[in-house]
Amino acid sequence: AQRVTQPEKLLSVFKGAPVELKCNYSYSGSPELFWYVQYSRQRLQLLLRHISRESIKGFTADLNKGETSFHLKKPFAQEEDSAMYYCALSGRGGGADGLTFGKGTHLIIQP
């Protein structure tokens, strides 16, 4: 069975500080990993996916197969980063399968 674990329900950091949102997964094959973000009163949006290997809004995430992790990082947090972040896994490429989500981490950036 596939599983996504986000150990932190809430993460609060000061503006300008580094941010790391943790995500670990369990899957027997080669999964595709995603980070989705939900800003207040908005819909879930794709932030980034591991196959793209790109940086969006200053965020990056590297898939570590040895540690089965896909932590989301940003070197300098901004107030507009405050949101709910969900890590998700797809068993087939491109999210052709439905996604398995973690429980989410509520990120609060304090001024």
Next chain:
Amino acid sequence: GAVVSQHPSWVICKSGTSVKIECRSLDFQATTMFWYRQFPKQSLMLMATSNEGSKATYEQGVEKDKFLINHASLTLSTLTVTSAHPEDSSFYICSARAGGAGNQPQHFGDGTRLSIL
């Protein structure tokens, strides 16, 4: 681009009635749509995968006769909660994925909050 519209956003109804939720891809053709359910303070849980022109695939533990899914066109999928009861009260979210070459991500609707009295 890649906008998914979900309607209604909020519905309250009496126990025993059926409720239909629509999910539309507004600016792309969605060969696959997904239905998720989210209980308070819980994560999104996949209920079913809907492919245009074919029967939906339901996740284990999801009653297909309870949650009827129809994906009659490339831009519309509907979820009907039949004979709804208070335990069906939840937040239902759809997502849509475009077809074609390459790995297309899922795009999400705003969700529908269903309250059964």
